[in-house]
Amino acid sequence: ILNVEQSPQSLHVQEGDSTNFTCSFPSSNFYALHWYRWETAKSPEALFVMTLNGDEKKKGRISATLNTKEGYSYLYIKGSQPEDSATYLCAFVPNTGNQFYFGTGTSLTVIP
Amino acid sequence: DVKVTQSSRYLVKRTGEKVFLECVQDMDHENMFWYRQDPGLGLRLIYFSYDVKMKEKGDIPEGYSVSREKKERFSLILESASTNQTSMYLCASSERRNTIYFGEGSWLTVV
Numbered sequence: 515i516l517n518v519e520q521s522p523q524s525l526h527v528q529e530g531d532s533t534n535f536t537c538s539f540p541s542s543n544f545y546a547l548h549w550y551r552w553e554t555a556k557s558p559e560a561l562f563v564m565t566l567n568g569d570e571k572k573k574g575r576i577s578a579t580l581n582t583k584e585g586y587s588y589l590y591i592k593g594s595q596p597e598d599s600a601t602y603l604c605a606f607v608p609n610t611g612n613q614f615y616f617g618t619g620t621s622l623t624v625i626p
Numbered sequence: 627d628v629k630v631t632q633s634s635r636y637l638v639k640r641t642g643e644k645v646f647l648e649c650v651q652d653m654d655h656e657n658m659f660w661y662r663q664d665p666g667l668g669l670r671l672i673y674f675s676y677d678v679k680m681k682e683k684g685d686i687p688e689g690y691s692v693s694r695e696k697k698e699r700f701s702l703i704l705e706s707a708s709t710n711q712t713s714m715y716l717c718a719s720s721e722r723r724n725t726i727y728f729g730e731g732s733w734l735t736v737v
Contacts, residue, residue, distance in 0.1 A: 545723055557630070557728040558716075603669070607723045612657050612676050613684075614726060618668030 516540055518606045520617035527594050528625050534590045535620040537604030541585035545609035549578055549589055552601040552619070561589075561602075594624045628653050632717050632729035639736050645704040647732050649717030658700035659718040659726070660684075660692065669716065675700055707736045 519538045527533050539547060546565045552558040562571040567582040575592045591598055601621045605614040633648040651658065659674040661684075671684030673692040681692050689711060693701045700719075704711055717729040 548725065550726075557730050558726075559728075560725045563725055605726070612720075612723060613671065613674065614659075614720075614723075616661075616669040618666065 516606060516615040518604065518615045518617040520604055520620050522620060524621040526623045526625060529594060529596060531594050532592045533594055534588050535602065537587045537617055539585050539606035541583060543608045543610065544582045546607040547580055547587050548605040550603040552603060558603060596624045596626050598622060599624045628727050630717055630719055630727050630729040632732045634732050636733045639707050641708060641736055643707050645707050647702040647715055649700045649729055650698050651719040653719060655719040655721050657720045658694065660702045661716045663714045663716055709736050712736045
């Protein structure tokens with residue numbers, strides 16, 4: 515079992531605040547790092563698929579960075595809105611096999 | 627629009643019953659997965675399949691089996707349900723190691 519850790523486990527922020535959280539994963543045998551957003555009563559949905567060291571991806575107010583050498587990725591949300599409230603999952607994909615190794619997620623609550 | 631459909635959203639079963647959870651994907655994906663989600667434990671992989679009739683154990687296969695007779699359908703079977711299998715079960719599919727697409731989840735309560 516590969517160890518993928520996310521921190522913090524939960525986070526409460528005020529509307530308009532910017533926030534970030536971390537995904538740590540093994541620095542060897544890397545193929546990709548995925549980020550997913552999981553809103554209550556919905557299916558998890560992909561935010562980003564990152565494959566190259568130094569990758570930066572952006573979708574609206576959400577962005578992510580990747581450091582494969584040290585084994586971490588940051589997810590940033592600028593100007594948080596209540597609709598950003600969700601659990602954010604990262605998944606490490608090794609370059610052998612077909613498995614995805616998920617972290618336990620960061621639960622974000624944005625307070626209006 | 628891609629779709630992973632879990633036919634049973636909410637089930638209540640008795641201890642010892644055989645339980646089938648069905649999942650269908652319409653994207654012709656090779657890989658299909660069954661996860662369970664429990665508070666504080668994240669998504670834990672039960673089984674996955676990378677081709678028809680092929681399966682591999684995940685992290686927590688005990689008490690479960692799977693069936694993949696057709697590419698689009700992946701079934702999770704609880705041979706004799708127990709209360710510690712009360713959980714939310716999530717099916718997913720992917721094309722190799724690309725984006726995973728998830729179903730909406732099946733909430734199972736075993737009494």
